[in-house]
Amino acid sequence: MLAVQDLYLSFGGIKALQGVSFAAQPGQITAIIGPNGAGKTSLFNAISGFYRPDNGKVIFDGQDITALRPDKRAELGIARTFQNIALFRGMSVLDNIKLGAHTRLKAGVFDALRYFGRAQAEELELRADIEQRVIEFLEIDHIRKAPVSALPYGLQKRVELGRALAMRPRLLMLDEPVAGMNREETEDMARFILDVQEEFGTTILLVEHDMHLVMDICTHVVVLNFGAQIASGPPETVRMDAAVIEAYLGAAA
Numbered sequence: 001m002l003a004v005q006d007l008y009l010s011f012g013g014i015k016a017l018q019g020v021s022f023a024a025q026p027g028q029i030t031a032i033i034g035p036n037g038a039g040k041t042s043l044f045n046a047i048s049g050f051y052r053p054d055n056g057k058v059i060f061d062g063q064d065i066t067a068l069r070p071d072k073r074a075e076l077g078i079a080r081t082f083q084n085i086a087l088f089r090g091m092s093v094l095d096n097i098k099l100g101a102h103t104r105l106k107a108g109v110f111d112a113l114r115y116f117g118r119a120q121a122e123e124l125e126l127r128a129d130i131e132q133r134v135i136e137f138l139e140i141d142h143i144r145k146a147p148v149s150a151l152p153y154g155l156q157k158r159v160e161l162g163r164a165l166a167m168r169p170r171l172l173m174l175d176e177p178v179a180g181m182n183r184e185e186t187e188d189m190a191r192f193i194l195d196v197q198e199e200f201g202t203t204i205l206l207v208e209h210d211m212h213l214v215m216d217i218c219t220h221v222v223v224l225n226f227g228a229q230i231a232s233g234p235p236e237t238v239r240m241d242a243a244v245i246e247a248y249l250g251a252a253a
């Protein structure tokens with residue numbers, strides 16, 4: 001599904017990634033963890049195309065996508081959310097989610113118009129159907145017309161997830177999905193992430209500081225420290241790893 005091979009990335013003298021390699025298994029939830037500045041966001045940006053690595057490859061479904069632009073990666077089925085919510089705050093929930101469907105279907109609509117003129121209406125119907133299903137799935141029907149700025153933080157994060165889901169992703173990347181959330185919001189988000197995995201079989205990759213969430217819902221954990229990968233494996237193995245305890249879990253305990 002997704003494989004990252006020997007990625008290197010530096011900013012001036014700072015080595016943000018130093019030979020990171022891992023694979024996200026299809027339909028599984030993989031977490032990337034590590035202390036502040038470990039390189040997690042840099043890795044996410046290299047996978048989604050916002051940063052170009054100095055060395056190494058990003059392979060998606062057997063295709064080398066290292067040189068592809070972020071929008072081309074999105075068209076292939078890679079969607080992401082951001083650490084700081086990246087929604088249009090003045091726009092309604094529905095309009096924000098529509099933007100996600102638009103990104104994914106842009107190529108489809110264009111091709112349809114070119115080859116089968118009359119398919120446009122069908123595409124638009126399909127798009128509306130996706131929007132509606134996402135809204136029902138995330139239980140946000142009651143706020144579909146509300147401006148995003150009027151919503152509590154946890155719901156805004158859910159809308160951002162909705163926009164990513166409207167892209168019908170095969171790889172969903174979540175950058176700190178529960179950061180800043182209270183316990184109830186965190187539990188809701190954990191349930192929605194698991195539901196996405198179960199109902200749509202989506203492969204999920206997340207960066208997260210909340211160790212309970214990581215240990216609860218992830219099948220595989222990759223640990224970074226100073227840009228290098230220091231451990232990788234199932235949560236119960238990684239949490240016992242001496243290097244991890246020293247670098248991260250120990251510090252947090």
Ligand SMILES: Nc1ncnc2c1ncn2[C@@H]1O[C@H](COP(=O)(O)OP(=O)(O)OP(=O)(O)O)[C@@H](O)[C@H]1O
Binds near residue numbers: 043
């Ligand atoms: N655009 C950039 N320009 C310069 N340095 C950067 C840039 N992005 C990241 N870095 C540096 O690269 C290193 C890795 O940063 P990164 O944001 O990837 O870590 P992180 O694990 O996501 O941290 P956090 O948990 O704090 O979000 C840090 O030393 C950071 O200062």
